[in-house]
Amino acid sequence: MTDTTLQTPAERGLLPLPAAVARPLIAVGAVGTIASAFMSWTWTPDFPGNLTIYGYPAGLQILALVAGALTLLHLLAQWRVKGLGWLNPSGATSPVLLTALSAFAVCWFTGIAIAVDLGGLVNLDPGAYVAMVASLLPVLGALALPHPAPGTGLKGYLGKPEQPRPGTLSPLAERAAVTVGTALGLIVFTYGIGINDDDSETFIGFLLVCVFAAWGLVHSGLLDRYTTMSTRHKGFAACLAFAAAVIFPFTQSNDHNANIGVNILIFATVALGLNIVVGLTGLLDLGYVAFLGVGAYAAALVSGSEYSPFQVHFPFWAAALTGMAASLVFGVLIGGPTLRLRGDYLAIVTLGFGEIFRITVNNLDGDSGPNITRGPNGITQIPDIQLFGFNLGDSHTFGSFTLGRFANYLFLMLIITAIVVLVFTRAADSRIGRSWIAIREDETAATAMGINGFRVKLVAFALGASLAGLAGTVMAHVNYSVNPQPYQFAGAAPPNSAFLLAAVVLGGMGTVSGPLLGASLLYLIPEKLQFMQNYELLAFGVALILLMRFRPEGIIANRRRKLEFHETGQLDVPAQTTLSEDAAVTKAGA
Structure with a gap:
């Protein structure tokens, strides 16, 4: 185990925990969040989604399961597990934190909504408490990972980290990636539009997961790479989007x-x-x-x-x-x-x-x-x-x-x-x-x-x-x-x-x-x-x-x-050059 006093500032997170402890903490929390989705979160079916059944996730439990799985995937990518480097090639910390926040947000929102709608914490079953505690652990662990911008506090996690130049794929592999991305987009849209109009709690949870998960994909650079591939194969991507829209009515009853x-x-x-x-x-x-x-x-x-x-x-x-x-x-x-x-x-x-x-x-x-x-x-x-x-x-x-x-x-x-x-x-x-x-x-x-x-x-x-x-x-x-x-x-x-x-x-x-x-x-x-x-x-x-x-x-x-x-810093060098030239002229004149 690494002593936090021996870590350089770039290796320290906001919380004084070594990375050897932070990463297992995130993994345990993500697995716990996934497991809690198969438990009962409330005893009564009056809460939307029927979260009373053991072994069968429904409604907000499905969203918690997805958020926990995304957190685990981003952790393994940041941990440099073989085969997942494409998900986070720079090894940035912020994608792990953002996906952890998606699980934390949906689990805590559900627990609070059950207590408010049904009249007290007594309406929460053990699964809800497990989900709330388990979803908190990845957030704490992510805050202990190396800080993306040391010295900036929580604000440093909002800035998009620099990504290495992506490697080139074959045209066939790029088209396959665009196809997978379009299929995932269709699945997400179909799930969201299929939520009942009177089930506002589930739709709020859906929005929370989508916002933080998409934010994490932006920070990992995956969304930029997908956009680049779609632009490179613009006609193919447009045809896929049109085909997905045609398929959509056949998915609805x-x-x-x-x-x-x-x-x-x-x-x-x-x-x-x-x-x-x-x-x-x-x-x-x-x-x-x-x-x-x-x-x-x-x-x-x-x-x-x-x-x-x-x-x-x-x-x-x-x-x-x-x-x-x-x-x-x-x-x-x-x-x-x-x-x-x-x-x-x-x-x-x-x-x-x-x-x-x-x-x-x-x-x-x-x-x-x-x-x-x-x-x-x-x-x-x-x-x-x-x-x-x-x-x-x-x-x-x-x-x-x-x-x-x-x-x-x-x-x-x-x-x-x-x-x-x-x-x-x-x-x-x-x-x-x-x-x-x-x-x-x-x-x-x-x-x-x-x-x-x-x-x-x-x-x-x-x-x-x-x-x-x-x-x-x-x-x-x-x-x-x-x-x-x-x-x-x-x-x-x-x-x-x-x-x-x-x-x-x-x-x-x-x-x-x-x-x-x-x-x-x-x-x-x-x-x-x-x-x-x-x-x-x-x-x-x-x-x-x-x-x-x-x-x-x-x-x-x-x-x-x-x-x-957005300031890109493109004018910094010319501005400094101009100042240096002015100083040189002034000195020569003196």
Whole structure:
């Protein structure tokens, strides 16, 4: 056993324990956490998940088991066990601590939730106490491992450690790694979306494990390596992601989960359109949800609803083109006179446009104005879409699988989302896309270089509006109706402009996957945590404050914006050189 007094500062952790003791302590705690998942945590099935059965983990016990297994894996990787070096090639301490915190968080949260929900600690069975004690041991042991940044205290564990340059793999091995990563992502998403809406405790535990486990993967460098491989095989990774989304409905026995998936894709598609305006062009649009409403109302008026004043029934492709064209026209009409403004002035004008749209459709009820939108009642009884002889409102059987109405619409939205992603990526990589980025970085300099700033911004505004209109046409058919209530800046439930803007900022401006992830999180979390629905705006505000403080570039960062928001030390050497040259000139002059 090594005496802590003989350890160098770089070898000491926050706790005065030698590594020869810390690592076994972590291992014992991780194994104990795994074992506790097979014990009873409470005597009554009243707590969500039925944690009363010995030998059969369920609910939060499964999450504790996964967190304990991840802690053990990261420990063995940090311990340089043969075959696991790829998980933590630098041997960093922080991934072990973060995964240990995932087990600690879910076990202690469960114990406290049982005591609070059921009325006291007497409702905890021995398994809960074992889980709480066992999950604490890896945290203590990780704090005794070599400190990643000596002298910085707990703050030093938050900084991402430097990773060695990864070795190269064969193209086949990289594709296999991307396939495994996609499969794991599908499993995690399927498990999370499958948690019952009234089981908020299990979903909170799921979020805790995901946050700390993902944080640990970032610190170990594994997520960066996976991103690099996915970028190197971009087409293959995109096809895998699309295939995983197609497989998702076949994993669900409840069509309600497919409905959640449809809404996520609708809002993610609209967020991608907003990402063109905000992320690529740098225009702050606070009334973007109005374009979604324009597309939805335009499709509702021509899709055969008996409450539409225009008794016409266009096929879906014509209704979709009508919605896109209407949003495009409104985008040009609003953008034409306003896009010469900048910054806060543009934001105020777009906010006003959003409110004008909502008030207008609310007043076109036959009393305050012509009877076109039926005012607050909206346009209802919009028929389901029919494509190639298939009615998307009917259930369809494929072998032993039965796909309901929302699963059918999910497949339709997957195709539309793929089209929107293709349009976004092609536009961003084109000449006009580089002009958007130049306008975002410095409009004055871009104009001086010959870029027509007004025309470029108008194209971005119109393209983003038309993509939102396309998503609106599907949303009108999915919901069977449209009404003015959702189309406001901030509301009790999405869609609203605040939700869409938060999805873009949270996920990562200027990226494709960022708005997809942001829309998924911001829709799924309130859906599963019913008690938060009355505090949705408060939750948005807190999340954005934390994000701006710790990761202003978003969860999935655009490389350019990441360099803007974080000091990389690239200017240190030139600055020191300049000072040295100034000192030399001064000395020579003296």
